[in-house]
Amino acid sequence: MTTAATDLRLDSRQAATGRRQRRIGGVLLAVENVSLRFGGVQALSGVSFDVRQGEIRAIIGPNGAGKSSMLNVINGFYQPQEGSFVWKGERLARMRPHLAATLGIARTFQNIALFKGMTTLDNIMTGRILKMRASFLEQALWWGRARREELAHRAFVERIIDFLEIQHIRHTPVGKLPYGLQKRVELARALAMEPELLLLDEPMAGMNLEEKEDMCRFILDVNEEFGTTVVLIEHDMGVVMDISDRVVVLDYGKLLADGTPDEVRNDPRVIEAYLGLVHD
Amino acid sequence: MIYRETGQFKASYAADQAIFRLVEDRIGMGAILFLAFVVMPLVGSQYWLETIMLPFLIYSLAAIGLNLLTGYAGQLSLGTGGFMACGAFSAYKLATAFPDLHVLLVLVLAGSITAAVGILFGLPSLRIKGFYLAVATLAAQFFLLWLFNRVPWFTNYSSSGVISAPPLAIFGDIWVTGFEATPVAKYLFTLSLVSILALAAKNMTRLKIGRAWMAIRDMDIAAEIIGIRPMTTKLSAFAISSFYCGIAGALWAFVYTGAVEALAFEINVSFRVLFMIIIGGLGTICGSFMGAAFIVLLPIFLNNTLLALGLAEAVALASHLEAMIMGALIIFFLIVEPHGLARLWQILKEKLRRWPFPY
């Protein structure tokens, strides 16, 4: 069972690398010199890196290194004291959650942040809200754009549901789902935004091997089929080395290394600060 | 297998997206509407129509309003009474200043004015949450009541502080307010209005705006990151909720009692409506009706029971007992079934679906 799944993963990975190399494009997002403080805690200091169109970019680092904070800065939830962004060549002095969402930046969270009282379907449909135009009067009357939009978006969301294989829990309130499925619904919600940049904060944390493999496959498929750029935080080195194109290493809020998995793996500072701890 | 889902496959998303997905539900709803619109006016006595059905319907409307705000958008409000008063007094000022205004227009405008006031008092919700907000909404309750009680302009300088509804007709000489209005006309008018508004509320809650409300309620941070604007979402909840409460208040003053003073909407009304949605079910439209029915019937039931037992000072005792029972029930429902009567009804339907098989 497990080996079969691993093979599957390897297959899709090999298939992926071949195609992906060609599709990686120019810089989608550049983060420049970002510093973030919380009172006395320096969560990030002067971090710069870039993300290319179509790549899978990993952020790694020990606990408390500032990885989640980095994602929060990218989608405008935290306002850094210093730093700026370049999105598709255009400089942005500051990011706001709503702006990030309109630019096409979607996100999943380290501690699942689903809407617990709503069904799977409704959760995913919230991802389409930015694309809906109906006025509240049309909605109240279930008329005009409200009706057309709802059905069109429903059809789109059903494709995502099929893709992530969660048809059977469509009408289940997400609060009742097991952990692994909740993570999947959260990914579905982010995908419903048709993002250009997908930020995943430890998408595989707390999963068993089989669930992890499923999740790896989904991430690779999303990247390949939709050309979505992915930034992912992950502690499992195996996964990181396997699926990412380039890796950023953070340590105590500082950028420690930046490069391909192989480069990073052999960087002595990284080994000292981080990998050294993991290796046996 | 009286009530079943199996075998009713949805051919399209449109069908799956319908309000009542099952044939049984549609039949049930049709039966209820038939009873309410046809049977009730034919057989209901004046007592039933005026003393039970009217307050029940109007409270249901207020409960829907509060449920949109509290049950769906998660913003707890203790100011419902104040907003109802706002609707009642706006309607009064409009109807007396423009005697030719049609009654529907009076109600809609009164609701809109209340919506604006609701937005004003909803502004703190942008910065504060939970019980902080609840305390802030108490300001609406006390301030609005004071305003209508103390500023004579709102009552057209009536010395008693009581406003009485001018006679208004829905069309021709079918009066729905004032002395000439028959119980049946008042009942059918209120019923139609409440049905339409309930349907509109149901639609909103299952579409974009409702999902945005629930998203803000369940996890505001994630909602914001999806692109939902907390400000417009919360304020729209305040506006629409207040619109409903305002119309409920106007109906209360114009159709149900015919004459009220500001104190008719004191803080106890706010609590009553809150209890309706807790007992009926937070975040369900049909629960709002169940909760309203329960809270309207409870004192009547208690009074009659105590009278039947031959207790002399029944009235005071009944109101104390009522408070006790309501308090106990609130705690009970919060502990045992936070989704209220509506959920219990669902569970019953599940049981019917499986019947006669035990699992």
Added chain:
Amino acid sequence: METLEHILLQPFRSIAETPMFFLEVLIGGLMSGVMYALVALGFVLIFKASGVFNFAQGAMVLFAALFFVGFLELGWPVWLAVAGSVVVMVALAFAIERVVLRPLVNQPPIILFMATIGITFFLDGFGQTIWGSDVRRLDVGIPTTPLIVGDLYINQFDLFAAVICGLLVTVLALFFQFTPTGRALRAVADDHQAAMSVGIPLNVIWTIVWSVAGLVGLVAGVMWGSKLGVQFNLSLIALKALPVLILGGFTSVPGAIVGGLLVGAGEKVAEVFWGPLVGGAVEDWFAYVLALLFLLVRPQGLFGERIIERV
């Protein structure tokens, strides 16, 4: 224009013209602020130790006063009535912990808040079912003749209330500082996990805190009751402790006191100098509107700490 001037400036002029009268009003207001603070104190205790926003604190005040005055009317001596009421309030704390808090332990705070609204109604109904709803006079022998200091008239009763409140705060502070139970309670307030690892059962702590809050409520009830008579209205008056808390911050005892004084003084001054201009009874809403405006500027209260949310 003229009315505006009338409302905005005239009162300040009268304040400037009659400073002594203003001072009297201010002192009177501060004194009733002490009473708000007394109720708010009960809230803060519970909120600190259990994170529950106890809407029922006002109802507990009325409930305690009803039992106290009821016992007195039965002909019990004062000490016995006090003892009886204490027993009632402790029993109430037990019951609430057992029936309400324990089953709701991991629910979101807003659910617990609504549950305490349920408790409010239950207590109001229960107390009045037993003792009736007439207004009762309560006389525990606090002098009410005014005290004359120089040109000032000061209500002796208010002064007495202030002293009692001061004493109560001191006793509570000592209790929290120097007794093992008190220290345990503080530990819980700071960190539930840590407290549990110290080995104090959370249930016990909650019962103690609710008992203490009940006793604070009893004191407040007796003071309010002797001033205004024991009646249902007490429950509503005590609601004003809510805006007091917002001003002071939910977790701060000094905040409760400063907030209480602010609200008390503010609403009295507003009532006396502005009330007549706008139809009176400004006291009904002043505290709430003040709190609301304050929230817009400083959501965490005077003494609360700002929290940055995490994801």
